[in-house]
Amino acid sequence: MTVKQLRAFLAVAQTLSFTQACERLHLSQPALSLTIKGLEDTLGGRLLNRSTRSVRLTPEGESLLPLAKRLLADWDNTEEILRQRFTLRLGSVAVAAMPSFAGNQLPALLASFRRRHPGINVTVHDVINEDVIDMVRQGRVELGIAFEPEASDTLRVDPLFTDRFVAVVPADSPLADQNSLDWDRLLTQDFITLQRPSMVRRMLERRLHEDGISLAVTFESHQLTTVGRMVADGLGVSAVPSLCIDQMHELGARCLPLHSPIIERTVGVLSPKTGELSVAAQALRDVLRDGVEPPTLQTPRLQC
Numbered sequence: 001m002t003v004k005q006l007r008a009f010l011a012v013a014q015t016l017s018f019t020q021a022c023e024r025l026h027l028s029q030p031a032l033s034l035t036i037k038g039l040e041d042t043l044g045g046r047l048l049n050r051s052t053r054s055v056r057l058t059p060e061g062e063s064l065l066p067l068a069k070r071l072l073a074d075w076d077n078t079e080e081i082l083r084q085r086f087t088l089r090l091g092s093v094a095v096a097a098m099p100s101f102a103g104n105q106l107p108a109l110l111a112s113f114r115r116r117h118p119g120i121n122v123t124v125h126d127v128i129n130e131d132v133i134d135m136v137r138q139g140r141v142e143l144g145i146a147f148e149p150e151a152s153d154t155l156r157v158d159p160l161f162t163d164r165f166v167a168v169v170p171a172d173s174p175l176a177d178q179n180s181l182d183w184d185r186l187l188t189q190d191f192i193t194l195q196r197p198s199m200v201r202r203m204l205e206r207r208l209h210e211d212g213i214s215l216a217v218t219f220e221s222h223q224l225t226t227v228g229r230m231v232a233d234g235l236g237v238s239a240v241p242s243l244c245i246d247q248m249h250e251l252g253a254r255c256l257p258l259h260s261p262i263i264e265r266t267v268g269v270l271s272p273k274t275g276e277l278s279v280a281a282q283a284l285r286d287v288l289r290d291g292v293e294p295p296t297l298q299t300p301r302l303q304c
Contacts, residue, residue: 001043004035005035005036005038006068008027009036009048009061009064010069011025012048013057013061013065016056017055018033018050036048043060043064045060046058046060048061084119085278085280086279088119088283089117091120091278092120092122092280093120093142093280093284094123094143095123095124095144096127096131096146097125097126097144097145098128098146098147099128099225100224101146102126104247105243106124106145109288109292110122113283113284113287116287120280125141128222129200132145136272137272142271143271143281144269145267145288146267147199147200147203147265147267153273154272154273155271155272155273156270156272160266160288160294161266161267162294163241163242163265163267163294164241164263164264165204165258165264166240166242166245166258167239167257168240168248168253168254168255169181169254170231170233170254171254172234173189176254178256179257180258180259181258181259182259183259183261186239186258187215189236190218191219191238192219192231192235192236193238194220194222195222198222200240203265204263207263208261210261211260218235218236219235224240224244228244228247229251231248231251241295242295
């Protein structure tokens with residue numbers, strides 16, 4: 001059966017008139033007759049008894065009538081839903097984002113997306129950088145926001161900006177009076193950072209090792225919020241992506257430019273290299289690429 005055949009049958013069955021059905025469908029009588037005959041041939045029997053004066057449904061036609069109504073209603077609903085999805089009036093998208101982005105820049109970007117596409121539902125998974133990468137690779141989300149992975153053979157990376165690490169020190173520390181810090185000076189204090197296998201931890205250790213600097217860790221935690229709180233309470237110092245500047249400020253710490261070496265990494269939108277993104281995911285990716293603002297230290301010394 002085809003949708004065209006079902007619509008023709010339904011029009012005749014509801015009007016019991018080929019003439020009225022032709023007017024409703026904008027078909028000629030020969031075309032309508034051929035359509036009905038094609039349906040009957042497909043099903044293997046007569047659905048209508050037609051005479052010069054009347055049209056009646058056969059018992060099989062009577063049984064098909066409610067089924068045809070339901071099938072066509074489902075078809076029309078499906079067609080409308082898909083049309084709304086393609087025009088971004090309806091849909092959903094799931095995105096995973098590392099906490100430093102999810103808790104800082106992402107809400108404003110989602111607000112912009114919502115103003116443009118109020119019918120699109122967005123699910124946000126606030127997970128660590130490594131889990132963002134895994135969720136995109138496994139197809140559990142369409143988009144991820146994270147540091148560019150070391151191996152991205154299966155992932156497409158649309159760069160957003162380059163994030164540079166900054167020093168985090170207690171607000172009442174003598175270090176807080178400096179315009180900037182180098183790593184040798186920072187590491188004279190107890191160092192606090194994320195636990196392995198955090199990409200941030202691995203990135204710091206690898207880059208410092210290249211410059212012959214050993215990273216001795218006194219305290220470690222799974223969450224950057226905990227790291228920031230420890231620094232604010234005077235337990236030591238840390239280095240975090242500049243994405244976390246506002247977060248560290250709320251916790252009562254202070255951020256300074258950090259150099260010798262400068263450590264930076266690209267933050268990007270991750271998506272699978274193979275397969276097509278949904279229209280909603282493409283629209284969200286566009287908003288992320290166009291609306292993100294690289295975090296910066298506005299002055300030589302910035303409270304964060």
